[in-house]
Amino acid sequence: MDNETPIVSTDEMLTYLNLDNTPENNEVVGGLVNDAEAYINSTFNSENLSASELAKDRVYVSAVKALAGFMFYDRTLSQGVPIGIQQRITLLKGRYDRWQDDKNGK
Template sequence: MAIDAQALADSLHIDADSTELATLNDLIVTATELVKDSVAYSQLDNFTPDQLSAVPLFESAVKALATALYYDRTLSNGMPKAVDIMIVHLQGRLRGF
């Protein structure tokens, strides 16, 4: 299942007006691309949203990063440690290490 702005808003207890949902959707798109680029596994570009959802930890990494971006758009403290850990795990899993 692809990550949904409404579901993320619900999990963060954010009032889901159209502006907030649009913001969350943009952050989900950004987080998805950042995670894909950070994993650096070229085959991810060919995955459908359902296939990405089936990759263990992919959605968790995207949700965690989208949440971090929601509260700190510039990631002034860098990538959250939990996201770093999930990306390293994804790199190993996808590359067969």
């Protein structure tokens, strides 16, 4: 998947976290969204999925928002990835890893 344009915008994430739109918040939150997308994409076979396909997936979008939000308050993930986010990732693994096999005729 092309990871240049985040699926969750910085403005959307600022609203989600109820933060002011400042240059500092934009930089931090934008980086966290990119990190959250990269982390989640690394957990399943996302290389052949387009951003538009993932943007339509409510589980994917909610996982990115939840992980980016969690990382805003715990940048080191000192408690690990919360179970609710892990559950979303498990759903995505099942959905897209299987989808890739189906698409490839397996």
